Amino acid sequence: MMASRDFDESATFLISVAAELAGMHAQTLRTYDRLGLVTPQRTSGGGRRYSTRDVELLREIQRLSQEEGVNLAGIKRIIDLENQVDALSQRVRELGDELQQARGRRGGELVPVPRTSALVVWQPRNRRPKS
Numbered sequence: 754m755m756a757s758r759d760f761d762e763s764a765t766f767l768i769s770v771a772a773e774l775a776g777m778h779a780q781t782l783r784t785y786d787r788l789g790l791v792t793p794q795r796t797s798g799g800g801r802r803y804s805t806r807d808v809e810l811l812r813e814i815q816r817l818s819q820e821e822g823v824n825l826a827g828i829k830r831i832i833d834l835e836n837q838v839d840a841l842s843q844r845v846r847e848l849g850d851e852l853q854q855a856r857g858r859r860g861g862e863l864v865p866v867p868r869t870s871a872l873v874v875w876q877p878r879n880r881r882p883k884s
Contacts, residue, residue: 771803
């Protein structure tokens with residue numbers, strides 16, 4: 754599996770350079786693009802521009818295919834699942850940040866409540882209901 758790394762997304766390579774860096778033929782990169790395994794950036798003229806992250810992904814595709822014997826459909830599924838895990842991990846981090854902010858604003862604690870079908874109305878102690 755691809756390890757999460759910080760990539761310089763500003764660096765881009767022509768298809769011929771990306772193919773050489775990944776140890777593949779340029780036509781293979783075109784096929785992978787067509788299949789949705791790797792989605793390079795496009796120039797205004799439609800030319801493919803591969804990032805460092807794309808090249809790492811191409812290397813991982815090659816490893817999975819050659820060393821692990823995974824077919825392209827399986828590789829696509831693995832990539833999709835890894836992307837989903839990355840997105841969910843990012844969302845967990847965002848929710849954790851929101852929780853910390855909410856705790857800071859309220860000055861209190863969040864307490865787990867056992868699951869029940871009862872309806873509970875809670876009001877802060879220092880406030881009274883409006884008449």
